[in-house]
Amino acid sequence: MRKHNFSPGPATLPQEVFQQAADALVDFNHSGLSIAEISHRAPEFVQVIEEATSLVRELYQLPDYFEVLWLPGGASTQLAVAPMNLLGLNDSMAIVDTGFWALRSIDAARELAQVHVLESASATHYDRIPKAWNLPADAKYLHVVSNETIEGIQYHEYPQVDIPLVADMTSDFLSKPLDVDRFGIIFASAQKNFGIAGITCVLVNTKVLPVNSDRKVPTIWDYQTHIQNQSLYYTVPTYPVYVALLMLRWIKAQGGLREMQNQSVAKSSLLYDEIDRNPLFEGIAVKEDRSVLNACFRAISPEVESQFLEYCSQNDVVGIKGFPTVGGFRASMYNGMAMESVQHLVQLMKNFKPSL
Amino acid sequence: MRKHNFSPGPATLPQEVFQQAADALVDFNHSGLSIAEISHRAPEFVQVIEEATSLVRELYQLPDYFEVLWLPGGASTQLAVAPMNLLGLNDSMAIVDTGFWALRSIDAARELAQVHVLESASATHYDRIPKAWNLPADAKYLHVVSNETIEGIQYHEYPQVDIPLVADMTSDFLSKPLDVDRFGIIFASAQKNFGIAGITCVLVNTKVLPVNSDRKVPTIWDYQTHIQNQSLYYTVPTYPVYVALLMLRWIKAQGGLREMQNQSVAKSSLLYDEIDRNPLFEGIAVKEDRSVLNACFRAISPEVESQFLEYCSQNDVVGIKGFPTVGGFRASMYNGMAMESVQHLVQLMKNFKPSL
Numbered sequence: 001m002r003k004h005n006f007s008p009g010p011a012t013l014p015q016e017v018f019q020q021a022a023d024a025l026v027d028f029n030h031s032g033l034s035i036a037e038i039s040h041r042a043p044e045f046v047q048v049i050e051e052a053t054s055l056v057r058e059l060y061q062l063p064d065y066f067e068v069l070w071l072p073g074g075a076s077t078q079l080a081v082a083p084m085n086l087l088g089l090n091d092s093m094a095i096v097d098t099g100f101w102a103l104r105s106i107d108a109a110r111e112l113a114q115v116h117v118l119e120s121a122s123a124t125h126y127d128r129i130p131k132a133w134n135l136p137a138d139a140k141y142l143h144v145v146s147n148e149t150i151e152g153i154q155y156h157e158y159p160q161v162d163i164p165l166v167a168d169m170t171s172d173f174l175s176k177p178l179d180v181d182r183f184g185i186i187f188a189s190a191q192k193n194f195g196i197a198g199i200t201c202v203l204v205n206t207k208v209l210p211v212n213s214d215r216k217v218p219t220i221w222d223y224q225t226h227i228q229n230q231s232l233y234y235t236v237p238t239y240p241v242y243v244a245l246l247m248l249r250w251i252k253a254q255g256g257l258r259e260m261q262n263q264s265v266a267k268s269s270l271l272y273d274e275i276d277r278n279p280l281f282e283g284i285a286v287k288e289d290r291s292v293l294n295a296c297f298r299a300i301s302p303e304v305e306s307q308f309l310e311y312c313s314q315n316d317v318v319g320i321k322g323f324p325t326v327g328g329f330r331a332s333m334y335n336g337m338a339m340e341s342v343q344h345l346v347q348l349m350k351n352f353k354p355s356l
Numbered sequence: 357m358r359k360h361n362f363s364p365g366p367a368t369l370p371q372e373v374f375q376q377a378a379d380a381l382v383d384f385n386h387s388g389l390s391i392a393e394i395s396h397r398a399p400e401f402v403q404v405i406e407e408a409t410s411l412v413r414e415l416y417q418l419p420d421y422f423e424v425l426w427l428p429g430g431a432s433t434q435l436a437v438a439p440m441n442l443l444g445l446n447d448s449m450a451i452v453d454t455g456f457w458a459l460r461s462i463d464a465a466r467e468l469a470q471v472h473v474l475e476s477a478s479a480t481h482y483d484r485i486p487k488a489w490n491l492p493a494d495a496k497y498l499h500v501v502s503n504e505t506i507e508g509i510q511y512h513e514y515p516q517v518d519i520p521l522v523a524d525m526t527s528d529f530l531s532k533p534l535d536v537d538r539f540g541i542i543f544a545s546a547q548k549n550f551g552i553a554g555i556t557c558v559l560v561n562t563k564v565l566p567v568n569s570d571r572k573v574p575t576i577w578d579y580q581t582h583i584q585n586q587s588l589y590y591t592v593p594t595y596p597v598y599v600a601l602l603m604l605r606w607i608k609a610q611g612g613l614r615e616m617q618n619q620s621v622a623k624s625s626l627l628y629d630e631i632d633r634n635p636l637f638e639g640i641a642v643k644e645d646r647s648v649l650n651a652c653f654r655a656i657s658p659e660v661e662s663q664f665l666e667y668c669s670q671n672d673v674v675g676i677k678g679f680p681t682v683g684g685f686r687a688s689m690y691n692g693m694a695m696e697s698v699q700h701l702v703q704l705m706k707n708f709k710p711s712l
Contacts, residue, residue, distance in 0.1 A: 001388050002388050002389075003387070003388035003389050005389055005393050007393060007394070007395050007398075008395070009395075009591065010392060010393055010394060010395060010396065010591065010594055011393060012389075012390075012393045013390070013392075013393065015382075018381055018382050018390050018392070018393075019382055021381055022378035022379070022381040022382045023378070025374055025377055025378040025381065026371075026374050026375060026378045031359070032357050032358050032359035032672065033358075033359050033361055033368075033674070034368075034369070034374050036366060036369075036374070036547075036552040036553070036599075037361050037363060037366055037367060037368045037369065037374075038363070038366060039363050039364070039365075039366060039675065040366065040553065042363075042675075072428040072429045072430065072433070072554065072593075073428045073429050073433070073576075074428065074590050074591055076576055076589075076590035076591075077428070077429070077576055077590075079576070080574045080575075080576050080577075107575065108574070108575065108576065111572065111574045111575065112574065189591060191392075191591060191594075196392040196593075196594070196595050197392070197396065197591050197592065197593045197594045197595065198428065198554035198555070198593030198594075198595065198596055199554070216467065218436045218464070218467045218468065219436075219463065219464065219467065220429075220432055220433055220435070220436050220464065221436075233432075234430050234432035234433075235365065235366065235430055235432075235545060235547060235553050236553065237428075237552075237553045237554030237593065237596065238366055238547075238552070238553045238554075239552050239553065239554065239595070239596070240554055240593065240595070240596075243392075316388065318389070319395065319398075
């Protein structure tokens, strides 16, 4: 019996994807080989990574001057790699402090360049996206965390600025269509919306890469290295790429990014409607900035909270406890989350009778 | 029907390990969850990584002052990360040029520090390990590539020096017992001897970490970050760690590192004996430095070579073509390679009748 897993990431994938991935681990396409024992340079694997790349290009309708890279290290590594590649030694970038991942981005970028923190949502405990701020003239790009996984807030409209956006999109990559031309770099770890932990998809708008930088980027972290080698400069994590391919095929078969967005909105609306209706619960973020991927909410008292957690646990719901800094509950509903699981959770909220 | 896969990496693992890994991808320990959808901070996964760590400690009998890290990025990333962590801005390290991976190490280290190349085997096309050289007094450590995967040469005795060794052990990690006290850092990608691509095991001798360095190592690449966070500073590639755990359990059940060494020697001796006996083939490396993991050999003519490749392909042997710079054949026989596969290959060599 499958659990209903609302974990924030690594997160659930459709059962059929896990099953296909498991089958290929034992015998890939009746080849007598596991997909994981095939060389990253063998034609069979090169086909896998090329198909994954072309599906990302197709789903996002990427222009030719965008490159798709498959790299290890997660979005956390890109928080250092992106400034290294985009900023000279005396350059600066700008960022809005939207929460946990914005703070990580600020810390990582400050080790490498000047950082302008334009505004912070800390005064309201990161329950909203700050929208009123001034961009300094010297900022080379604006870093945005498109969705703050921990606080459950999301940009539904990206800031209108004249410089490129660099986006950590780990928690909403491939969850809706995008006007990619406004972005310089987009990166996302796979383990939320399109795979398992171990691979990062990086979209590089080659128009924003500096031609002459006074910073010497080590070869292993230079985007040019991986563009020139089509992500095969070193052994790419082959199996995580394969699982990403299976998810990309699944996303396309579902109907692409517009359909992913429809499903995200449908799932999260069902849950937020119950949060707003049910007098035992309340949402944490302001409504206009609520994330459609991570719904953060709390119960009317700590006592009711622990009773509901226990009730969830008895009824096959896992991964719903909120992050310690926020508390309460967090229900993560990425691409791989079935509507049936959200319906199950909402039914539990309706049925739940705390003993007060 | 399983193929006999002699690929240099990603490489074959025991069928039972692939099967266990596939089962856990669909349903981990009858939990109703895939191992890949469990949070890296959940107790179920923390148990996985802690067991993997303690098995590495046990197999290598690591002293307390060694830390075991699980990091993304492969050994190639460590070629930059190790010098960043160990060397100040004006420090130098030494290295012997033993082949492809030594050259990569030299290039990566030169971007960060002074590199003394002590000796090179290039004049003899990297068919041997240079053993006569002088160590400069200012070298902080000696980098060694314990086994050169591409050229098929291996250190059977490590150099006797008074400074720590830093070893890229990707192709012979966990393949024999080791006197770890002579090493400062040991790192290895998993996809040869103990798992699938996507995770790197790094052993850090904390005695060699500099206390005050004038180099500011970015947090994400600072060994101290990952020591303090027990490899969970960011989302570790959970599934590759799980597969590594299965391989570590398998290695222990086989009898540990002494038994891995016995098996490696038995497999490679069987093959080298046939290479030396059979007038159609000849070994490439000098005998005393031959790798027990990667046997490089060629046929007496290009014509015979392509006929034998074809014969292998018709008889379920794959991954045996040599690297372009070396040519000929390369049979890789890591921990996961069954003796039966080597016996099968040797029998093919005996049966092979080229049409001349």
